[in-house]
Amino acid sequence: MKSKNDSDKTFQSIKDEIIDFVSKRDWKRLHNPVSLTEAIIVEAGELLELFLFRDSKEIEKEAKKDSELRERIEEELADVMIYALELAHHLDMDVSEIINKKLQKNSIKHPEVT
Numbered sequence: 001m002k003s004k005n006d007s008d009k010t011f012q013s014i015k016d017e018i019i020d021f022v023s024k025r026d027w028k029r030l031h032n033p034v035s036l037t038e039a040i041i042v043e044a045g046e047l048l049e050l051f052l053f054r055d056s057k058e059i060e061k062e063a064k065k066d067s068e069l070r071e072r073i074e075e076e077l078a079d080v081m082i083y084a085l086e087l088a089h090h091l092d093m094d095v096s097e098i099i100n101k102k103l104q105k106n107s108i109k110h111p112e113v114t
């Protein structure tokens with residue numbers, strides 16, 4: 001499924017919004033590569049908690065029907081991605097480049113089955 005906003009925004013513009021948000025709250029002093037990595041793990045745990053002891057197929061169905069569950073998943077997934085993008089900013093990494101490089105590596109490691 002293609003998303004309109006995903007097509008319109010760049011990783012850089014989203015990173016800029018995150019850095020602006022962090023700066024305006026004086027959180028820069030708290031955010032560093034270690035604390036951001038810890039935050040990614042914490043938020044991934046919060047995402048996982050929503051799925052704990054539940055059947056994967058049922059969650060997929062429920063996430064389409066239950067707007068409250070969908071919103072909770074969206075929020076935790078967003079938290080993970082926000083911290084990941086901020087980490088990339090801190091380490092001066094180009095998000096598109098590192099994702100493309102990793103996908104290329106993965107395609108060699110895991111050849112197509114078709």
Ligand SMILES: [Mg+2]
Nearest residue numbers: 043046076079
């Ligand atoms: Mg969270």
